[in-house]
Amino acid sequence: MAFGKLIESIVKTNNPTVVGLDPRLELLPEFIKQAAYEEYGQTPEGAAEAVLRWGMGLIDALWDIVPAIKPQSAFYEQFGWAGIRALEQTVAYARKRGLYVIMDAKRGDIGSTMSAYAAAVLGEVQIGQSAYEPIGADALTVSGYLGSDCIDALLPLCDSRDRGVFVLVKTSNPSSGELQDRLLEGSPVYAAMGAMCEQWGSRTVHCYGYSAVGAVVGATYPRQLAELRKAMPTTFFLVPGYGAQGGTAADVAAAFDQRGLGAVVNSSRGIIAAYKRLGYPEQEYAAAARQAALDMQSDLLSHLPAITL
Amino acid sequence: MAFGKLIESIVKTNNPTVVGLDPRLELLPEFIKQAAYEEYGQTPEGAAEAVLRWGMGLIDALWDIVPAIKPQSAFYEQFGWAGIRALEQTVAYARKRGLYVIMDAKRGDIGSTMSAYAAAVLGEVQIGQSAYEPIGADALTVSGYLGSDCIDALLPLCDSRDRGVFVLVKTSNPSSGELQDRLLEGSPVYAAMGAMCEQWGSRTVHCYGYSAVGAVVGATYPRQLAELRKAMPTTFFLVPGYGAQGGTAADVAAAFDQRGLGAVVNSSRGIIAAYKRLGYPEQEYAAAARQAALDMQSDLLSHLPAITL
Numbered sequence: 001m002a003f004g005k006l007i008e009s010i011v012k013t014n015n016p017t018v019v020g021l022d023p024r025l026e027l028l029p030e031f032i033k034q035a036a037y038e039e040y041g042q043t044p045e046g047a048a049e050a051v052l053r054w055g056m057g058l059i060d061a062l063w064d065i066v067p068a069i070k071p072q073s074a075f076y077e078q079f080g081w082a083g084i085r086a087l088e089q090t091v092a093y094a095r096k097r098g099l100y101v102i103m104d105a106k107r108g109d110i111g112s113t114m115s116a117y118a119a120a121v122l123g124e125v126q127i128g129q130s131a132y133e134p135i136g137a138d139a140l141t142v143s144g145y146l147g148s149d150c151i152d153a154l155l156p157l158c159d160s161r162d163r164g165v166f167v168l169v170k171t172s173n174p175s176s177g178e179l180q181d182r183l184l185e186g187s188p189v190y191a192a193m194g195a196m197c198e199q200w201g202s203r204t205v206h207c208y209g210y211s212a213v214g215a216v217v218g219a220t221y222p223r224q225l226a227e228l229r230k231a232m233p234t235t236f237f238l239v240p241g242y243g244a245q246g247g248t249a250a251d252v253a254a255a256f257d258q259r260g261l262g263a264v265v266n267s268s269r270g271i272i273a274a275y276k277r278l279g280y281p282e283q284e285y286a287a288a289a290r291q292a293a294l295d296m297q298s299d300l301l302s303h304l305p306a307i308t309l
Numbered sequence: 310m311a312f313g314k315l316i317e318s319i320v321k322t323n324n325p326t327v328v329g330l331d332p333r334l335e336l337l338p339e340f341i342k343q344a345a346y347e348e349y350g351q352t353p354e355g356a357a358e359a360v361l362r363w364g365m366g367l368i369d370a371l372w373d374i375v376p377a378i379k380p381q382s383a384f385y386e387q388f389g390w391a392g393i394r395a396l397e398q399t400v401a402y403a404r405k406r407g408l409y410v411i412m413d414a415k416r417g418d419i420g421s422t423m424s425a426y427a428a429a430v431l432g433e434v435q436i437g438q439s440a441y442e443p444i445g446a447d448a449l450t451v452s453g454y455l456g457s458d459c460i461d462a463l464l465p466l467c468d469s470r471d472r473g474v475f476v477l478v479k480t481s482n483p484s485s486g487e488l489q490d491r492l493l494e495g496s497p498v499y500a501a502m503g504a505m506c507e508q509w510g511s512r513t514v515h516c517y518g519y520s521a522v523g524a525v526v527g528a529t530y531p532r533q534l535a536e537l538r539k540a541m542p543t544t545f546f547l548v549p550g551y552g553a554q555g556g557t558a559a560d561v562a563a564a565f566d567q568r569g570l571g572a573v574v575n576s577s578r579g580i581i582a583a584y585k586r587l588g589y590p591e592q593e594y595a596a597a598a599r600q601a602a603l604d605m606q607s608d609l610l611s612h613l614p615a616i617t618l
Contacts, residue, residue, distance in 0.1 A: 042437030043436065044434070044443065046437075047434075074429065075422070077393075077443070081391070084390040088389055107415070110480070112333065116381075116383035126334075127355065132352070134386070135389065143454055145454050145488060145489070146482055147487035148484040148487060175456030175458040175459075176458070179453070179498070179501065180454070184492065189498070192491065196488070
């Protein structure tokens with residue numbers, strides 16, 4: 001329950017890394033795009049086919065050494081319905097390979113609308129007498145600006161279908177402080193959002209010490225990361241901002257507990273576009289991603305306590 | 310530019326109403342669902358086909374008396390790629406009929422990710438030598454929790470493609486105050502978000518006195534609505550919460566300026582499911598929606614200054 005499946009995969013792979021799948025066309029190898037365009041044209045269907053093949057190649061190269069992937073919904077949505085079909089197929093393929101799937105879609109709405117998002121990404125939809133699982137991800141990133149009316153719609157699925165959510169608390173981007181760092185009666189907005197996560201999480205089943213309501217806390221603000229880790233002892237963290245955005249392994253160490261657990265660190269470009277940085281031929285983009293993931297694992301492990309349950 | 314097209318349509322129809330398209334299956338007439346299921350099965354494709362036909366029927370009944378529709382993305386996303394295809398077709402049909410389309414998707418991300426959302430909903434995507442418009446809506450609802458890094462990715466499209474955004478400021482739901490009403494150095498979070506909207510808007514072309522950065526402010530909090538109208542003189546408001554959620558025409562009057570402009574009021578269930586409330590046979594769901602929209606128009610106009618440019 002809660003993040004149990006993710007935590008067990010982190011222990012099994014000895015790797016607290018999540019690979020962000022951001023299929024920007026400019027990051028995809030030319031040979032994949034050309035083959036798909038020849039078959040389907042320079043169309044959304046062609047782009048979506050390229051994105052699907054690219055993602056499957058990455059999954060084949062990574063499934064045994066990382067616990068999770070994080071598809072970024074925006075980069076699939078940009079190809080319309082064909083992009084969403086590729087997203088559905090990518091998630092299904094990743095889950096078949098045993099990967100934990102965190103859908104990075106930052107949804108946030110209320111009541112029955114939020115229930116529809118929850119059903120779309122994490123649950124099932126009833127159509128007449130039949131039930132369908134549209135995407136079937138394990139976890140979803142969520143904006144908490146609307147308050148409990150948003151989160152309440154997600155909690156039933158967390159317990160009944162073994163799903164998790166990650167609420168935006170302190171994000172990794174430069175302007176995150178414009179609202180998040182401002183003081184609410186003496187403590188920052190991000191701390192208030194963090195306290196809400198702890199409270200929402202207390203209403204879910206816990207597993208290995210963590211609730212089903214996680215938090216997004218950026219690697220680029222290590223002081224706040226350490227402060228939030230202390231203030232949110234039962235909240236699992238999704239940590240973006242490592243690598244390309246400037247966060248280091250030393251920075252993210254503060255996100256973890258004494259068992260080397262409590263967080264999963266995201267890298268997107270640093271892994272999926274490693275062939276460009278490491279000088280691999282583009283046909284070996286997946287092998288380059290595997291090497292980059294192994295390098296990141298070593299880097300993280302050298303700054304963490306040994307990972308144990 | 311900015312919300313000029315919307316404002317001109319409001320003046321032309323003499324109606325500051327936006328109709329929320331929330332295709333929950335339980336609100337759709339049985340005859341539409343049965344016909345689609347017979348053709349496509351009780352499948353996402355069948356449900357999406359029903360949703361498309363239903364929406365086209367509503368658009369046919371409403372296009373000459375309301376200025377805008379607001380599709381709720383969640384209810385389309387729940388049918389996976391088939392739902393997104395129905396959404397694309399619904400938006401295209403509405404625009405062909407001259408309706409202004411506000412995509413209610415509450416997106417919020419940063420940098421190139423937000424640019425991908427912007428391209429998906431409001432812009433174009435480049436695929437090889439070809440450009441595609443995935444959804445082609447006129448405006449998008451947005452969460453501002455991440456700060457300027459989110460909005461900055463949208464502003465170029467506002468000016469270059471004549472689009473608008475509505476940032477969540479004070480939402481209509483019961484728990485909106487959990488974060489939004491808390492005091493930041495003496496004034497509430499929603500006021501700080503409102504001030505950010507005014508500032509972001511100042512960087513866009515204005516039209517009829519309003520910038521391209523609008524705000525979502527709920528009808529269910531009339532005191533805050535009046536306070537924000539005063540504090541945000543150049544920000545156009547999208548006002549949810551009228552009708553089913555409890556907001557009245559007297560409540561929403563505070564959202565308007567002396568020309569009867571400055572806001573558009575949403576009603577979803579009250580219009581799209583009027584056939585249930587008003588006792589029409591379900592075959593006449595669209596006629597019932599038209600009647601409900603006319604009733605809402607009368608109700609709003611009786612509380613507003615005469616609408617003039």
